Amino acid sequence: MVDLKGQYQKIKAEVDAAMQEVIDNTAFINGPAVKEFQADLEKYLAVKHVIPCANGTDALQIAMMALDLKPGDEVITADFTYVATAEVIGLLGLTPVLVDVNPDTFDINVEAIEKNITPKTKAIVPVHLFGQCADMEAIMQLAQKHKLYVIEDVAQAIGADYIFKDGSRKKAGTIGTIGCTSFFPSKNLGCYGDGGAIYTNDEELAKKIKMIAHHGQSVQYIHDVLGVNSRLDTIQAAVLKIKLKHLDEYAAARNFAADYYDKVFAGISKIKTPVRSKNSNHVFHQYTLQLEGIDRTKLREFLASKDIPAMIYYPIPLHLQKAYKSERYEEGDFPVTEKLCASVLSLPMHTELDEEILAYITKAVLEFVRK
Numbered sequence: 001m002v003d004l005k006g007q008y009q010k011i012k013a014e015v016d017a018a019m020q021e022v023i024d025n026t027a028f029i030n031g032p033a034v035k036e037f038q039a040d041l042e043k044y045l046a047v048k049h050v051i052p053c054a055n056g057t058d059a060l061q062i063a064m065m066a067l068d069l070k071p072g073d074e075v076i077t078a079d080f081t082y083v084a085t086a087e088v089i090g091l092l093g094l095t096p097v098l099v100d101v102n103p104d105t106f107d108i109n110v111e112a113i114e115k116n117i118t119p120k121t122k123a124i125v126p127v128h129l130f131g132q133c134a135d136m137e138a139i140m141q142l143a144q145k146h147k148l149y150v151i152e153d154v155a156q157a158i159g160a161d162y163i164f165k166d167g168s169r170k171k172a173g174t175i176g177t178i179g180c181t182s183f184f185p186s187k188n189l190g191c192y193g194d195g196g197a198i199y200t201n202d203e204e205l206a207k208k209i210k211m212i213a214h215h216g217q218s219v220q221y222i223h224d225v226l227g228v229n230s231r232l233d234t235i236q237a238a239v240l241k242i243k244l245k246h247l248d249e250y251a252a253a254r255n256f257a258a259d260y261y262d263k264v265f266a267g268i269s270k271i272k273t274p275v276r277s278k279n280s281n282h283v284f285h286q287y288t289l290q291l292e293g294i295d296r297t298k299l300r301e302f303l304a305s306k307d308i309p310a311m312i313y314y315p316i317p318l319h320l321q322k323a324y325k326s327e328r329y330e331e332g333d334f335p336v337t338e339k340l341c342a343s344v345l346s347l348p349m350h351t352e353l354d355e356e357i358l359a360y361i362t363k364a365v366l367e368f369v370r371k
């Protein structure tokens with residue numbers, strides 16, 4: 001699904017030197033590269049504070065800890081997402097309130113959010129799924145009206161622009177109260193291990209987030225709040241600092257592949273290609289088809305026989321997972337998510353897809369569909 005090796009080859013000399021420098025200086029924890037990457041990312045995102053941490057799941061957890069949410073508080077998020085989003089809500093004793101998504105863009109349905117707001121609701125967690133932004137303008141209006149926090153899950157959309165109705169743009173993750181991202185190797189800005197970051201424009205919150213990520217201490221051995229241990233390794237920061245310079249170019253390569261797929265599949269009635277949202281550009285973390293009247297399992301097997309991977313993100317809606325069962329919902333309650341889980345298929349999407357590979361992949365898909 002990704003070609004991390006091909007991507008590495010192109011920046012090998014620079015990355016190897018940066019990693020070697022960290023090792024030579026044995027500055028493994030909080031070495032200079034961590035601060036440098038943090039500053040570079042703040043500049044790239046045009047956000048006041050970036051707080052690096054150990055992974056994207058930690059980022060979400062620390063964000064929620066920093067907002068002083070109390071057990072029983074309700075947090076609304078999308079049913080169609082990676083499990084981490086809902087997991088941290090449950091871990092903190094908060095109540096995840098899952099809602100359905102939009103059939104075209106896969107993002108959280110704003111009307112469904114509104115319908116689920118109660119006096120206990122404290123936060124909304126929109127997920128910028130597959131590389132484009134949820135409808136942040138409408139979500140922020142709802143949040144202001146009901147005095148709710150907004151935690152953006154940007155794990156799949158780092159670098160994407162949200163486009164406001166007046167045409168102005170902001171980077172995904174810098175619009176809500178807090179943004180949370182992941183540098184897992186296969187993410188759009190991936191390191192060579194685990195990594196994550198939290199963004200905010202709020203000075204006080206930034207201080208608190210830093211403190212929580214560092215055992216709840218602001219001064220050594222003084223612990224004012226309950227914290228965790230969540231750091232970005234210096235080696236990972238050194239890699240990320242180099243890769244950040246290429247992030248826009250990586251997004252362009254992903255869009256090249258997406259445009260190619262779009263063109264080949266246009267007019268094939270059994271395949272619905274991803275719909276580009278009006279209020280976002282797309283950084284194509286995934287290129288996800290909706291299949292109609294095609295045996296998805298057989299198509300996957302057929303592609304696998306030609307060494308073409310294809311993945312189902314996500315096969316089971318969160319509300320039908322054992323760990324997230326609740327009297328709140330039953331099968332059939334989220335028709336869009338349930339249909340998507342039964343019909344989506346993601347094709348290889350990364351920065352190293354050239355015309356030859358794309359022709360090979362699309363030819364195989366068409367061969368199966370036309371059989």
Ligand SMILES: *Cc1c(COP(=O)(O)O)cnc(C)c1O
Pocket residue numbers: 055056057058081082084085127153155156181182183184194195196
């Ligand atoms: C990857 C991902 C996460 C978690 O990131 P990790 O770094 O793997 O902990 C959270 N939310 C979404 C939507 C993701 O895709």
